[in-house]
Amino acid sequence: MSNAPWPTELRLSADKRALHLTFDDGFSAEISAEMLRVMSPSAEVQGHSPDQRKTIPGKREVMIIGVEPVGNYAIRIRFDDMHDSGIYGWPLLYKFGKEREALFAAYETELVEKGMSRERARRT
Numbered sequence: 337m338s339n340a341p342w343p344t345e346l347r348l349s350a351d352k353r354a355l356h357l358t359f360d361d362g363f364s365a366e367i368s369a370e371m372l373r374v375m376s377p378s379a380e381v382q383g384h385s386p387d388q389r390k391t392i393p394g395k396r397e398v399m400i401i402g403v404e405p406v407g408n409y410a411i412r413i414r415f416d417d418m419h420d421s422g423i424y425g426w427p428l429l430y431k432f433g434k435e436r437e438a439l440f441a442a443y444e445t446e447l448v449e450k451g452m453s454r455e456r457a458r459r460t
């Protein structure tokens with residue numbers, strides 16, 4: 337049996353822009369919907385190898401419209417941009433919570449390097 341931290345609470349914020357998690361080791365975190373979306377573990381985002389990973393811009397305002405259990409080991413998150421193919425296991429969510437500042441800073445750097453923005457492109 338694994339000694340990995342296990343979630344004891346999972347709650348969607350009232351504005352649907354963050355997921356609040358508490359684990360059995362006492363750690364709790366708030367992870368933004370934007371971070372969950374742009375770092376989705378789905379093949380659509382991660383590809384099938386590291387060199388296929390995509391940088392997803394324009395998701396600053398994304399919202400979570402649903403959270404569904406996947407067995408007893410993960411959740412599937414549905415976003416208002418209709419993305420719903422990522423399966424977020426407890427260890428990944430724990431990592432996102434623990435390392436969210438560094439992970440998000442690296443994402444923001446990647447956007448700048450690629451000439452992208454967190455803002456959604458405006459239609460003209």
